[in-house]
Amino acid sequence: MSGVARAGVLAGCVVAGALAGGALAGERADVVWHPTHPRVGDVAWLHVRNVPEAARVEGSVDGRPLTFFPYAGGHAALLGIDLEAKPGARPWGVAVLEPEREPRTARGTVRFVPRRFPVERLTLPRPMVELDPDTERRAVAEAQRLTAVFRAITADRLWRGRFTRPVGGTLPGTGFGARRIINGAPRSPHGGIDYSMPLGTPVVAANTGRVALVDEFFFPGRLVVLDHGLGLYTLYFHLDSVTVSEGERVERGQTLGSVGASGRATGPHLHFGAQVGTARVDPAALLGLALGD
Ligand SMILES: [Zn+2]
Numbered sequence: 001m002s003g004v005a006r007a008g009v010l011a012g013c014v015v016a017g018a019l020a021g022g023a024l025a026g027e028r029a030d031v032v033w034h035p036t037h038p039r040v041g042d043v044a045w046l047h048v049r050n051v052p053e054a055a056r057v058e059g060s061v062d063g064r065p066l067t068f069f070p071y072a073g074g075h076a077a078l079l080g081i082d083l084e085a086k087p088g089a090r091p092w093g094v095a096v097l098e099p100e101r102e103p104r105t106a107r108g109t110v111r112f113v114p115r116r117f118p119v120e121r122l123t124l125p126r127p128m129v130e131l132d133p134d135t136e137r138r139a140v141a142e143a144q145r146l147t148a149v150f151r152a153i154t155a156d157r158l159w160r161g162r163f164t165r166p167v168g169g170t171l172p173g174t175g176f177g178a179r180r181i182i183n184g185a186p187r188s189p190h191g192g193i194d195y196s197m198p199l200g201t202p203v204v205a206a207n208t209g210r211v212a213l214v215d216e217f218f219f220p221g222r223l224v225v226l227d228h229g230l231g232l233y234t235l236y237f238h239l240d241s242v243t244v245s246e247g248e249r250v251e252r253g254q255t256l257g258s259v260g261a262s263g264r265a266t267g268p269h270l271h272f273g274a275q276v277g278t279a280r281v282d283p284a285a286l287l288g289l290a291l292g293d
Pocket of ligand 1: 190192193194270271272
């Protein structure tokens with residue numbers, strides 16, 4: 001790999017400083033993408049193989065830094081591809097830094113595959129859609145509060161193994177990414193999946209984590225946000241009751257509360273969302289994440 005290519009890999013990445021010492025020749029890092037061609041809305045992950053646990057792995061996709069963790073004889077990092085991300089090729093770069101060894105690097109491009117989302121037309125009572133200025137301000141402040149939560153990246157990985165459905169039954173959740181037209185006007189796309197369930201149905205934690213937020217917001221209603229570490233969050237909206245508190249550690253399958261119709265909901269259901277940082281990703285992709293451990 002040429003020095004020019006290496007500089008491209010490291011642009012916008014903290015590794016640049018580590019390499020400023022002049023280490024330019026070196027081996028290529030062994031990087032595998034899962035899936036090979038991630039779709040818009042996916043939770044993808046990179047596996048950097050053959051890396052000792054003590055090594056430092058750094059990298060970025062499209063200039064956004066990745067957070068790596070030790071995994072299966074190497075290191076791995078999640079990449080959330082927001083449901084409104086533009087399809088197409090993005091540059092990525094990775095560097096493996098070990099004491100007394102030349103850095104190993106790799107770079108390439110990954111193509112975000114387009115995905116067709118459904119269009120949903122809803123009719124809702126006007127007061128739920130046309131907000132008075134106070135309510136509008138409230139909704140904006142609440143959205144900002146959620147974004148602030150998602151921007152905080154807990155350094156430890158708290159989740160382990162597979163993610164589990166947050167409610168019983170077998171019917172898949174619906175509506176991820178749906179472009180919503182409410183009372184004839186286009187609105188922001190639907191960021192999660194909905195499970196239609198009777199009022200009071202228990203809602204459980206999709207994986208181990210820490211309760212990052214419990215509150216009652218205008219659109220989401222009574223809500224719980226779980227922090228699974230490394231920027232991964234799951235969201236549970238429109239709850240009837242909540243049985244956990246902020247800061248509490250929860251195990252996979254532990255009850256968080258029950259299904260309700262609080263906030264802007266036309267009937268009892270669970271809205272289940274997933275975030276990798278500020279990227280809104282398909283919770284179904286999270287449930288299918290094949291990162292075994
Ligand atoms: Zn929903």
